[in-house]
Amino acid sequence: QSSDGALDSFARAPYIAKEIKRQWRRVGKGPMQIRMGGETLELPVLSADFSHIERLELFGVRRFGNANAFLKKFPQLNGLIITRCGLTEIPQAIGKMTNLTSLNLAANNIRLSPQGARILSALSNLEELYLTNNPLGITPDFSAMPRLRSLNLRNTQLDQWPTGLQADTGLNLVDLSDNLLREVPQQYLNPAIEQLDATARLNGVTLVEGNRFPADYWQQFDKYWQRLNQAKPDLLSSARDGAFDSGNPRLEKVRRMYPDKRMHEAREWVWRLGEGADAELARLELEFNTL
Numbered sequence: 001q002s003s004d005g006a007l008d009s010f011a012r013a014p015y016i017a018k019e020i021k022r023q024w025r026r027v028g029k030g031p032m033q034i035r036m037g038g039e040t041l042e043l044p045v046l047s048a049d050f051s052h053i054e055r056l057e058l059f060g061v062r063r064f065g066n067a068n069a070f071l072k073k074f075p076q077l078n079g080l081i082i083t084r085c086g087l088t089e090i091p092q093a094i095g096k097m098t099n100l101t102s103l104n105l106a107a108n109n110i111r112l113s114p115q116g117a118r119i120l121s122a123l124s125n126l127e128e129l130y131l132t133n134n135p136l137g138i139t140p141d142f143s144a145m146p147r148l149r150s151l152n153l154r155n156t157q158l159d160q161w162p163t164g165l166q167a168d169t170g171l172n173l174v175d176l177s178d179n180l181l182r183e184v185p186q187q188y189l190n191p192a193i194e195q196l197d198a199t200a201r202l203n204g205v206t207l208v209e210g211n212r213f214p215a216d217y218w219q220q221f222d223k224y225w226q227r228l229n230q231a232k233p234d235l236l237s238s239a240r241d242g243a244f245d246s247g248n249p250r251l252e253k254v255r256r257m258y259p260d261k262r263m264h265e266a267r268e269w270v271w272r273l274g275e276g277a278d279a280e281l282a283r284l285e286l287e288f289n290t291l
Helices: 003-024 067-071 092-096 114-121 193-203 218-231 233-237 249-257 263-288
Strands: 032-035 055-059 079-083 102-104 128-130 150-152 173-175
Touching (some): 003 032, 193 218, 218 233, 218 263, 233 263, 249 263
Parallel strands (some): 032 055, 128 150, 150 173
């Protein structure tokens, strides 16, 4: 590391110390924030009581060897952000934070072990969990997170569908995009009629673009949406745009020519074309390209 980098890091030290003292004094509002950018600084060893802190945000802490010792001083957190810190595993201290409702560990280098997965699975009060841009490989079981609203697992090297999501009926976002998934479990693609409502609400907020589905897999998604349109058309229009679909060439053409159409409107428009959909889309696209 350059001497300039070292100087920049040490220049931040007084500001970090000032923030720690400010939070200990309970002066001002807002989360406790520690921002670092160099390799030379390490989190300080704290002996004081910080159990009054509700939100802690750590950015760019590249030397995180004493993570557990540091985090143990914040047992009452309801919000924790640790991003771009080079974490390679879930700190055990997080498992003791039973009040956590929001956890953001995005953009680290976490490869999830069975122990780390168990730590996360036990956080039953979580409403938001962001693990984006980590080489997780596996996921926790989400069945014990009934309050979960937002789950971001984008670009986490998943090759298996997460378990336990069906239990989290209040989800409004599940981002599984840019992973290694090659198929979707049949319970989501072809749910039993008695499970159709609950499954449709979950599928309607689940993003799966950028995975490794076969080239024609979009047809599986299309069959699911057609079935839903016949059984529960109201659930089609309430789905998040782009949810539960990947690489549908017909929809891509429609959205290019008619960008104001919502996804469910584009689907219905294509379905009305029937067997001549591809020919009619080709004709329209040729015409559109001359405009």
